[in-house]
Amino acid sequence: MYNGADSLVILLAEFEASSKQLISDLTSSLQKNLPTLGCPSGVEIQFWTHEWEKHGTCSESSLKQHDYFEITVNLKQKANLIDALTSEGIQAAGNSYNLSSIKEAIEKGVGFTPFIECNVDSSDNRQLYQVYLAGPFAKKDWYDIKAPSVFQVKNVGKTLVSRTQGTKDGEAYAYLIQVS
Template sequence: MESKYSILLSLLMLQCLSLLCVSQSQDFDFFYFVQQWPGSYCDTKQSCCYPNTGKPSADFGIHGLWPNYKDGSYPSNCDPNNSFNQAKISNLINDMQKNWPSLACPSSNNIQFWRHEWEKHGTCSESALNQHGYFDTALNLKGKTNLLKALKSAGINPDGNSYNLQNIKIAIKGAIGYTPWIECNVDASGNSQLYQIYLCVDTSGSSLIECPVFPKGKCGSEIEFPSF
C-alpha cells in the first residue's frame, strides 16, 4: 500500500513540475516589435510574391511581436494546445490584411503567416495577451509608431537613394522617443538596404521602452531605402 502511495505522490510531483515548466516558459522580459519595409523584402535575388489581396501599400508592414529575454534569447512555441484560430480575430482581419501582409512565395491569403507568428511567438505571451489581444496590440503599435512618416519628415524617403544609418536612427527616435535597431539585407547587386526596424515594448504590450538588448548583426554606415 505504501508503495502505491509513493508512486502516486511521485506522479503528482512530476505533474506539478511539468505545469511549473510550462508557466516558466511563458515568462519573458520584453517584446521586440518588428516592422519590415516591403521594398527591401522584394528587392533581393529571391524576390517576393504579393498576397492574394494584391500589392500591399508602400508602407512598413508588421513582421511580428516577439517575446524576448534580456540575455538576448527568446522563448518559442510555448503552448501547442493553443493553435491559431481565425475566428478569434475576425474583427481584425481587414486591418491585418492591410498592415500585416505576407510577401513570401507562393502568394497566399496571409493566414499561414499569422498562424506562424501566433504559434511561435504569441503563445509565449499568453500570460499578458490572449490571441485577439496579441494581434490587436501589434496593430495598435504600428499605428502609434508610424515609421514611414517619421522618416519622411526627416527627408528620408523610399526613393532608392542611400541614407546615413545614424540619421535614420535619429529620425525615428526623434519621432517616437525610443532608440530603434535597424536590420539590413542586400539587394540583387549586393548593396545594403533598410529592411527591418525593431522597437522594444514592455511585457503588457502597451508601452514602448528602450531596448534592454539589441539583436546581433549590423548595417553599413550608408544604406539604401528602395522604392516599392
C-alpha cells in the same frame, strides 16, 4: 491511421481555423497593417499563424492571441516608420542616407530607439531587413486593452527595404525603397 506528417498537417489546419475565428474581427485591419508581402493573396492566416507561433506565444501568459494582434496593429499604426522618416526628409526616392540618420529619425518620430536588422541580398548589398522597437510601452500611450507594461523587442513591420550604397567619411549609407 495517419503518420506523423499527416497528423501535423491536420493539427496545423485546425490551429489555423481556430486562429482565424479568434481574430476574425481584426482581419481587415490585419490585411492592411500586417500584410503578407512575400505570400500570395489568400494565405494571410498562415502568415499570421506563423507570427503568433514565433513571436506571440512568448506573451501568452499575459496576452491572448486576439490581444496580441490588436496590440500589434495599434503599435504599427502609432509607430508609423514611414511618417517618422519622411518628416525628417528621408524618403524612398532613390536617395542615399546615413544609417545613423535613419535611426535618429525613427527615434525622434516614435520616441524609442530602434534596433535595425540588416541582411545581404543576392548582389551582396546590405539591406535594412527589419526595424525593432523596445519598450517599455505604456498602456495609455499605445493601446486600450490590458497588457503588460514592458515588452521584449518586437518587430514593428517590414515597411522599408534599403541597400547600402557604400561609405562616406567612414559611415554606411543606405538607399531606401518603400515596400508597403
